[in-house]
Amino acid sequence: MRFLDVAKVYAQSGAGGNGCIAFRREKFIEYGGPYGGDGGKGGDVWAEAFDNLNTLIDFRFQQHVKARSGEGGKGKVMTGANGPDAIMKVPVGTQIYEEDGETLIADLSEPGQRVKLLRGGNGGFGNAHFKSATNQAPNFANPGQPHEEKTLILKLKLIADAGLIGMPNAGKSTFLSRVSAARPKIADYPFTTLEPQLGVVKIDESDFVLADLPGLIEGAHEGVGLGDRFLGHAERCGVILHLVDGTADKVAQNYKTIRKELIAYGNGLGDKPEIVALNKVDALTAAEIEKKKKALEKASGTKVMLLSGVAGRGVHDVLRALMRPISQARAERLERAAARRRPTHVSLSRAQRQAVNFNAPIVPSTRTLSEPEKVVKATSKLIKTGKKIAAPQPKISGANIKGTAKKPTSKLSAVRKAIAKKKQKR
Numbered sequence: 001m002r003f004l005d006v007a008k009v010y011a012q013s014g015a016g017g018n019g020c021i022a023f024r025r026e027k028f029i030e031y032g033g034p035y036g037g038d039g040g041k042g043g044d045v046w047a048e049a050f051d052n053l054n055t056l057i058d059f060r061f062q063q064h065v066k067a068r069s070g071e072g073g074k075g076k077v078m079t080g081a082n083g084p085d086a087i088m089k090v091p092v093g094t095q096i097y098e099e100d101g102e103t104l105i106a107d108l109s110e111p112g113q114r115v116k117l118l119r120g121g122n123g124g125f126g127n128a129h130f131k132s133a134t135n136q137a138p139n140f141a142n143p144g145q146p147h148e149e150k151t152l153i154l155k156l157k158l159i160a161d162a163g164l165i166g167m168p169n170a171g172k173s174t175f176l177s178r179v180s181a182a183r184p185k186i187a188d189y190p191f192t193t194l195e196p197q198l199g200v201v202k203i204d205e206s207d208f209v210l211a212d213l214p215g216l217i218e219g220a221h222e223g224v225g226l227g228d229r230f231l232g233h234a235e236r237c238g239v240i241l242h243l244v245d246g247t248a249d250k251v252a253q254n255y256k257t258i259r260k261e262l263i264a265y266g267n268g269l270g271d272k273p274e275i276v277a278l279n280k281v282d283a284l285t286a287a288e289i290e291k292k293k294k295a296l297e298k299a300s301g302t303k304v305m306l307l308s309g310v311a312g313r314g315v316h317d318v319l320r321a322l323m324r325p326i327s328q329a330r331a332e333r334l335e336r337a338a339a340r341r342r343p344t345h346v347s348l349s350r351a352q353r354q355a356v357n358f359n360a361p362i363v364p365s366t367r368t369l370s371e372p373e374k375v376v377k378a379t380s381k382l383i384k385t386g387k388k389i390a391a392p393q394p395k396i397s398g399a400n401i402k403g404t405a406k407k408p409t410s411k412l413s414a415v416r417k418a419i420a421k422k423k424q425k426r
């Protein structure tokens with residue numbers, strides 16, 4: 001199977017179905033009224049990450065992904081069928097970009113992860129929907145919403161735990177074939193490996209995925225040789241195993257050239273944990289090994305491991321050294337995944353909401369309490385403190401005691417009294 005790590009795809013969602021204009025015409029049903037159903041919704045376009053895929057080659061042959069449109073509504077208030085969704089099956093590690101190739105839309109880094117890329121149009125309402133008291137026979141309906149379309153760039157960045165980096169002929173493929181069941185092409189000419197190869201390495205009860213990447217040469221970031229296109233696959237690696245060909249004359253210079261390319265590529269490759277190994281030590285004398293190791297240690301500033309992919313020397317030590325940063329990177333990845341799944345919504349108290357929403361201090365109410373409210377407050381204080389305090393007694397007006405109440409003086413009796421006074425005067 002061919003390896004393809006970049007693909008351009010035209011995606012289109014489904015349009016919504018049109019609403020229907022129909023009227024109920026039945027014997028003995030007078031004024032049957034509007035009877036047109038709504039249109040169905042158009043299909044969405046999704047991308048889903050699958051574990052068992054490892055190349056974007058499918059999109060070389062299928063460059064158009066289209067979801068079906070919703071069906072139109074029908075008479076008898078029948079709603080049209082929804083258009084089925086279209087699902088782009090991509091390998092885990094695929095990044096989806098806008099047409100410019102730089103604006104990231106989605107990064108599918110976990111199996112089963114799904115993302116909706118385009119939304120299908122809603123179906124239009126049929127004329128039965130518009131029936132109202134003032135318009136009992138609407139003779140109009142909505143058309144369905146149009147589809148959405150987009151050109152997408154898919155980029156696959158393999159999810160390997162460790163990446164093999166080095167100049168052509170450094171012995172990268174030989175090392176991969178030594179430590180895993182992978183069988184990459186090995187030959188003594190540069191650029192034998194033209195596309196990344198993966199292998200599963202087993203070491204001390206655990207295993208990891210090692211990626212053999214095509215060789216880099218000076219100016220790779222400007223497109224020299226195979227360019228730095230494949231370095232994208234090292235972006236997600238937890239550690240880089242930098243192999244330096246021990247049989248070359250200038251090991252320190254070769255090391256620096258590759259470092260320059262990693263830094264020029266960017267995306268954090270320059271800062272990734274790196275393990276430097278002097279390869280092909282089986283073909284060197286002890287003095288040569290010592291001299292080249294020293295030169296390499298000076299150039300890299302780290303401990304240099306001695307390795308021979310062919311003879312198997314130092315292989316286990318290198319694998320164990322790789323395992324440490326790999327475990328750390330895995331733990332970080334798990335943490336990130338857990339953080340993504342953790343609900344971000346935190347419910348706030350009313351006081352916190354008030355402070356957040358209005359950014360205003362919480363001021364106690366200045367309203368004077370009514371008599372019953374005072375009683376309630378006093379009682380609740382009593383309950384809280386557990387103290388005995390006298391509950392306020394209700395005021396007793398004279399009207400409540402028998403015999404003491406003043407007789408109500410009506411207007412009529414006042415008038416009668418005034419008439420009686422006048423009579424006495426006469």
Ligand SMILES: Nc1nc2c(ncn2[C@@H]2O[C@H](COP(=O)(O)OP(=O)(O)OP(=O)(O)O)[C@@H](O)[C@H]2O)c(=O)[nH]1
Pocket residue numbers: 166167168169170171172173174175185186187188189190191192193194214215279280281282283307308309310311
């Ligand atoms: N003596 C010796 N030769 C080796 C060793 N490892 C690899 N070679 C030889 O080096 C040559 C290149 O090996 P490859 O594994 O194809 O190198 P590569 O780094 O994958 O090269 P490209 O794919 O071209 O980048 C082959 O002829 C191997 O036999 C080693 O440990 N010792």
Ligand SMILES: [Mg+2]
Pocket residue numbers: 172173174184185186192193212
């Ligand atoms: Mg190779």
